[in-house]
Amino acid sequence: MTGGAYLYYEAAEKILHKFLHSKEEQSAEHSKSTHAISDSSIDMASFE
Numbered sequence: 001m002t003g004g005a006y007l008y009y010e011a012a013e014k015i016l017h018k019f020l021h022s023k024e025e026q027s028a029e030h031s032k033s034t035h036a037i038s039d040s041s042i043d044m045a046s047f048e
Contacts, residue, residue, distance in 0.1 A: 036042045 036044065036047045
């Protein structure tokens with residue numbers, strides 16, 4: 001029962017994120033992540 005509630009929460013969060021964040025925010029976040037992945041000097045654990 002708790003697992004089902006958690007999955008419901010995750011799904012709702014994903015749907016709300018789509019509507020509450022602009023394309024520019026998503027694009028900027030994607031760009032930062034892509035840069036961090038391609039730069040081997042960045043520690044991904046600390047980046048997250």
